[in-house]
Amino acid sequence: MLRRVATRWHERAGVPVGPGDDMAVIEVGGARLLVAADPVIEGVHFEPGTHERRVAAKAVHRNCSDAAAMGAIPRATIMCVMLGQGCDQDAAERLLDALCDTADAAGCPSVGGDISVHDGPTTVAVTLIADPAGAEPVLRSRARAGDDLYVTGVLGGSMVDENGYIHHLDFSPRVAVGRALVEDASLRPNAMIDLSDGLARDLPRVLEASGGLGAEIELNRLPVREVVAGQDGWRRAIGDGEDYELLMSCSSAMPATIRGVRLTRIGRVVADGGLRYLTGDGRCFTEAELSGLGWEHGR
Amino acid sequence: MLRRVATRWHERAGVPVGPGDDMAVIEVGGARLLVAADPVIEGVHFEPGTHERRVAAKAVHRNCSDAAAMGAIPRATIMCVMLGQGCDQDAAERLLDALCDTADAAGCPSVGGDISVHDGPTTVAVTLIADPAGAEPVLRSRARAGDDLYVTGVLGGSMVDENGYIHHLDFSPRVAVGRALVEDASLRPNAMIDLSDGLARDLPRVLEASGGLGAEIELNRLPVREVVAGQDGWRRAIGDGEDYELLMSCSSAMPATIRGVRLTRIGRVVADGGLRYLTGDGRCFTEAELSGLGWEHGR
Known part of the structure; x- marks a missing residue:
């Protein structure tokens, strides 16, 4: 229900960038x-x-x-x-x-x-x-085929209590990183979104808003929070949600860290084909196929 | 409870005009x-x-x-x-x-x-x-002793169903009137507030914010909504709340209408003594004395 009413609501905007972006x-x-x-x-x-x-x-x-x-x-x-x-x-x-x-x-x-x-x-x-303080806001709708996809920090396990740290409550928003990205033209992403619902839900929003692009995520590159790392860590990384990390789509290579925060290349944007996940042994799954393997969204 | 926590919260502001004004x-x-x-x-x-x-x-x-x-x-x-x-x-x-x-x-x-x-x-x-569109916002904290007090429209009975019109749901906000007041220097009030909780609660906010002034309200001047007019109409006018009319404190005489909306002079601001209500026969009551007479806030 929420999706339908939200879409209808969001289509009503009459502003430079309306509801639908961050x-x-x-x-x-x-x-x-x-x-x-x-x-x-x-x-x-x-x-x-x-x-x-x-x-x-x-x-x-x-x-x-x-x-x-x-x-x-x-x-x-x-x-x-x-x-x-x-x-x-x-x-x-x-x-x-x-x-x-x-x-x-x-x-x-x-x-x-x-x-x-x-x-x-x-x-x-x-x-x-x-x-915006003099910088053009980065939209989620400007990803391009051929872009590399990067994320800040680590993903998954946001609800796990790690000796008193629970990421979804205790995270620090990546404001300084976001700002550094727009203040240096060589770092500026084409598109960016924050990961609130999990990569598997938030990345399709970028692809859809950018005109129906596809993407390939290399599962063994995903930076997984240590407490949920392991054989199925990638499932947690794409599905748990509430990471509040930045996902960016970039035409140029990014540094390994920005403002002390790790950046990881996790895949790339392609012209079409929706969102696909590549395993280390060369297999390729759609989200539907992942679901068939017993994977479910964390939320 | 709300009053105490709200006050504490509002004291924390660090902005030109912080919480506490409209x-x-x-x-x-x-x-x-x-x-x-x-x-x-x-x-x-x-x-x-x-x-x-x-x-x-x-x-x-x-x-x-x-x-x-x-x-x-x-x-x-x-x-x-x-x-x-x-x-x-x-x-x-x-x-x-x-x-x-x-x-x-x-x-x-x-x-x-x-x-x-x-x-x-x-x-x-x-x-x-x-x-603000080029006009200095009118604050609630600039009333002066000697000002006349005016209200727009009529007061009281905001919850009464009048053949399908229920004021607290169906009112039109006085945006055009507020704008007309600031666009003509001869009309500009010293202080203004919208009446959401009723004159008996909202006027003291103006008096307190303006440094502890007093006011005299002439009860027989109050413009009372017809459906609650009568002997005790003034009680409804000061206590019912949800009028969403404008209360203004003015050093100059105001016209009878602005943008087609009636303005009524209902009393004046004085140097001290809190808020007092004057009856047509020359008696003067504080709010506490009104309460002693069986009057209660509508909310």
């Missing part, structure tokens, strides 16, 4: 700016009992990750906080303090919003305003 | 813009079963009312839609279509956002971006 690009008062909004909902995006600092971090950082994917700089946040009935005053204050602290630290202070109590799960809907 | 004023890319966010929540801001067009109208228009109170022009909206479990696909599509239509008609097209399903009441959190 952020919308609009013009107000002669300036271009980028806006996006994503909520975090108790029971959907975080478990009841999650520390307020982690809830706040995820609420702010998943929006900053969208700015990173456009090469833009987060500037301000506006928040609607809906507190569940079980949220007492101390918890509410901790959450709101944490939201302010996180937003301040991310360079996008909370400048307004609303706080309500409702008969539902605690929800924080954050709108982020970001600044 | 909209925050921020600078991005050399341009000034205004942002605000307010949700509408099923069971809080609208009853279950309310037509999606009315839900959408309220969600968009209550934010536009904030822009009106600053004298700014709505330009774009970003929406987080959380659908309750009882919301089927048809209802979801109607709601999203209505949100787009309403936002388009209000001049602030929906440029992005997110749609989720959650285990709670259907909620639409709208962030509005508005443009």
Whole structure:
């Protein structure tokens, strides 16, 4: 249901870059700016009992990750906080303090919003305003056949508790990397997206938005988070989601690291044929064939 | 609880005009813009079963009312839609279509956002971006002793069904009036706010933000919605809330109408003494004394 209504909604945009990219690009008062909004909902995006600092971090950082994917700089946040009935005053204050602290630290202070109590799960809907700051935003729709595909960091296992670090709550958005990519013309990707739903879902968005291209992913090149590495690590890397890493489509070779963050070439864009996965022994699978092998999306 | 946490949150702002006014004023890319966010929540801001067009109208228009109170022009909206479990696909599509239509008609097209399903009441959190468009935004904090107080339209009875018109769902935000007030220096109010919680709650916000001023409201001057007029109509006018009319504090006399909307002088700002209500027979009550007479806030 969501897909159908979301598509219909998104087709309605009348702006330079509308819904469908990581952020919308609009013009107000002669300036271009980028806006996006994503909520975090108790029971959907975080478990009841999650520390307020982690809830706040995820609420702010998943929006900053969208700015990173456009090469833009987060500037301000506006928040609607809906507190569940079980949220007492101390918890509410901790959450709101944490939201302010996180937003301040991310360079996008909370400048307004609303706080309500409702008969539902605690929800924080954050709108982020970001600044292209002189650089053309990188869209997801400009990938070209022949591009190499790169990702930042490692993929998979975002829900695993690694001695207290749980990536989907504790990640750092790749804002500095995104910015470095647009500030140096030799590094600028043709297309970029942040990996929120997993490579297997997010890469097709790039291919589709870029006019129906295909791609080949070399499974043995995927940088897999150590805690889920192993024989089937690639399944986790393409399907777990919530990596909040950057996926980029580039015509030029990229360095091994940018701003201290590892970049890995994981495959290439081809003219057509959809998304295919290549194994180390030369076999090639579509996603449907992978599903036939028992693979399922992590979400 | 909400008041305490909201105050604490709002004290954290580091922007030209931060949380606490109707909209925050921020600078991005050399341009000034205004942002605000307010949700509408099923069971809080609208009853279950309310037509999606009315839900959408309220969600968009209550934010536009904030822009009106600053004298700014709505330009774009970003929406987080959380659908309750009882919301089927048809209802979801109607709601999203209505949100787009309403936002388009209000001049602030929906440029992005997110749609989720959650285990709670259907909620639409709208962030509005508005443009000062060359006019200094009117703040709530610049009222002066000696100012006259005016309101647009009529007050009270916003929840009453008047042959199918229910003001709190069906109102038109006073954007054109707000704009007319800032485009003519002779009309510009010193301070302005939109009446969302009722005069008895919203006027003290102006007085407090303006350095602790007082005010006298002449009860027999209050423009009361006809359906609740009568002996106690003034109680409804000051307490019902959800009027979404503009309250302004002006040093110069105002015309009887602006853009076809009635303006009524309802009292004046004084140096101190808090908010007092004057009756036609010369008696003067504080809000506490009114409460002692059996009066209660409508919300």
